[in-house]
Amino acid sequence: MWIDTINERNPNSICALYPKTKIFIVFCSMICIFLLTSMKIDGYAFLLIPFLFVIALLVALSQVSKEFWKLMKPIIYLSVFIFLVQILSIRRGDILAKVWIINIHEEGVRHGLRLCFSILDVAGILLWYFRVTPNKETARAFQDSGMSNKTSYVFISTFKIISELSAKSKVIMNAQRARGVETEGNLIVRMKAFFPTIVPLVLSSLMNAEERALTLDCKGFETECDKTHLFYLEKTKFEKVGYIVPSVVTILLFITKVLLWKNY
Amino acid sequence: MSTKEKFKMKDNFTMLTLLTIPIAVAVNVVGSQIHRALSLPIYLDTIGTIFTGILCGPWVAAITGLITNCVNGITNPVALAFIPTSVILGLVAGFLAMHDMFGNWRKMIVSLIALALTSTIVSAPISVYMFGGITGNGASIIEATLMTAGVNIWKAVIGTEFIITLLDRSIAVIISFLIIKVIPNRTLVKYRLGMTYIKEEEIEEDYEDENLSDL
Numbered sequence: 001m002w003i004d005t006i007n008e009r010n011p012n013s014i015c016a017l018y019p020k021t022k023i024f025i026v027f028c029s030m031i032c033i034f035l036l037t038s039m040k041i042d043g044y045a046f047l048l049i050p051f052l053f054v055i056a057l058l059v060a061l062s063q064v065s066k067e068f069w070k071l072m073k074p075i076i077y078l079s080v081f082i083f084l085v086q087i088l089s090i091r092r093g094d095i096l097a098k099v100w101i102i103n104i105h106e107e108g109v110r111h112g113l114r115l116c117f118s119i120l121d122v123a124g125i126l127l128w129y130f131r132v133t134p135n136k137e138t139a140r141a142f143q144d145s146g147m148s149n150k151t152s153y154v155f156i157s158t159f160k161i162i163s164e165l166s167a168k169s170k171v172i173m174n175a176q177r178a179r180g181v182e183t184e185g186n187l188i189v190r191m192k193a194f195f196p197t198i199v200p201l202v203l204s205s206l207m208n209a210e211e212r213a214l215t216l217d218c219k220g221f222e223t224e225c226d227k228t229h230l231f232y233l234e235k236t237k238f239e240k241v242g243y244i245v246p247s248v249v250t251i252l253l254f255i256t257k258v259l260l261w262k263n264y
Numbered sequence: 265m266s267t268k269e270k271f272k273m274k275d276n277f278t279m280l281t282l283l284t285i286p287i288a289v290a291v292n293v294v295g296s297q298i299h300r301a302l303s304l305p306i307y308l309d310t311i312g313t314i315f316t317g318i319l320c321g322p323w324v325a326a327i328t329g330l331i332t333n334c335v336n337g338i339t340n341p342v343a344l345a346f347i348p349t350s351v352i353l354g355l356v357a358g359f360l361a362m363h364d365m366f367g368n369w370r371k372m373i374v375s376l377i378a379l380a381l382t383s384t385i386v387s388a389p390i391s392v393y394m395f396g397g398i399t400g401n402g403a404s405i406i407e408a409t410l411m412t413a414g415v416n417i418w419k420a421v422i423g424t425e426f427i428i429t430l431l432d433r434s435i436a437v438i439i440s441f442l443i444i445k446v447i448p449n450r451t452l453v454k455y456r457l458g459m460t461y462i463k464e465e466e467i468e469e470d471y472e473d474e475n476l477s478d479l
Contacts, residue, residue, distance in 0.1 A: 071339065074300075074339070075339060075340070078300075078340065082395075115395065118341075119341050119342065122341040122344075123338075123339065123340070123341050126337070126338045126341070127338065127339070130338055150277070150282055153282065154282055154285055154286060154331075157283070157286045158285075158286040158289050158290065158331060158335065159335075160286075161286045161287060161289075161290045162286075162289070162290040162293050162294070162335070164290075165287070165290040165291070165294055166294060166297075169294060187304075191304075194298070195439065195442070198291070198311070198439060199439070199442050199443055199446065201291075202287065202291055202315070202443050203443060203446055203447065205287045205290075206284065206287060206443075206447060206451065207451070209280065209283035209284055209287060210280060210283075210451050210454070212283055213278075213279040213280045213283050216279060216283075217279060221279070222279065
């Protein structure tokens with residue numbers, strides 16, 4: 001039955017956790033990352049690097065490694081770029097190394113390391129959350145905890161529309177190319193092709209939005225009453241584990257920081 | 265006696281506005297993807313925010329900016345730090361539109377400078393204190409070059425940011441007005457500030473077409 005196919009849950013027990021538990025894991029990770037940036041060994045925030053391995057382990061346990069690392073690749077390039085620029089532009093502290101005519105200063109490496117790995121860690125944990133939780137589960141969890149159906153609608157439709165719009169933009173670009181707009185060539189040519197692509201794109205989406213508003217009004221979207229749902233979300237038996245493990249880790253980390261890094 | 269009800273905050277968020285917000289966010293996200301793919305110095309991620317500001321008012325634009333940075337923040341956590349910039353930009357664009365500050369070209373120039381100044385003033389401290397002036401976008405190369413040449417970090421960041429932001433907001437405003445020009449009047453009227461962009465002659469033309477002058 002179709003309704004059973006919608007309500008299929010992921011067999012992996014981490015993926016099947018209730019979204020609130022997963023958000024709690026993300027929240028504890030953010031606190032841990034924040035604590036780790038201030039737990040410096042010799043001035044360098046090296047402890048952020050093992051945390052990246054912890055995130056990689058979590059991803060492997062959730063069996064989403066392939067898609068996760070595909071999405072992490074551009075972020076890794078971004079972090080490496082930020083690290084390089086920080087090393088090259090910050091000129092305080094002792095000179096650690098000399099590459100050709102460029103001096104690499106201590107402060108640059110410290111700052112770059114901290115920034116690069118905190119970006120990787122934050123992006124990693126957020127990407128993990130969005131890989132293991134389909135948007136409809138998040139929206140349903142928010143609705144169950146009292147958020148208005150309008151807000152959860154904006155939330156789901158944002159993600160859907162982003163992928164729809166990207167696909168539509170390719171169609172529109174092909175259509176404009178057939179009409180004679182140059183889309184290949186140097187940067188200036190491609191920038192000039194931006195305007196005739198984006199105006200029809202936004203216009204067609206807005207016309208669509210107007211009709212959708214009428215449809216939702218007809219379906220009683222704005223009426224204040226109990227709504228029925230096609231998709232059911234139940235809590236699994238591992239919820240307690242999902243709450244206890246991150247809390248314990250965060251509290252232990254906090255105690256370690258207070259005891260060993262008193263001066264920071 | 266006037267029976268006009270006071271315009272409440274929730275009146276801002278009509279069904280149509282709630283459906284326009286995701287479109288504006290998607291335009292912003294697609295714009296920032298283009299910005300990262302082509303390594304352009306201009307950001308292109310505020311088109312949707314300014315568009316909603318011009319049509320729907322400040323609060324809707326602020327929410328659009330907030331959601332845009334949250335969505336961009338998933339794949340680029342640097343964007344999460346610049347949430348205040350987007351929110352305040354939305355508010356300023358909306359308030360300028362409410363006072364019809366995009367009416368003629370003189371007011372337009374003042375509005376563009378106001379938008380660029382607000383963005384620069386809000387994002388410069390975030391950029392300098394959290395990221396040392398380098399946030400990994402195209403402008404960072406220019407700023408890094410200036411800082412390596414010895415220019416003070418604040419002057420490098422504010423100077424570069426202002427010029428690039430001015431260019432970026434101008435493009436965003438131009439695109440927004442191009443879109444508003446082609447939206448049919450019957451849709452424009454449903455938005456809070458839509459009436460500002462419908463010319464008197466067009467209303468009269470519509471009436472003439474429907475022969476309502478016979479009534």
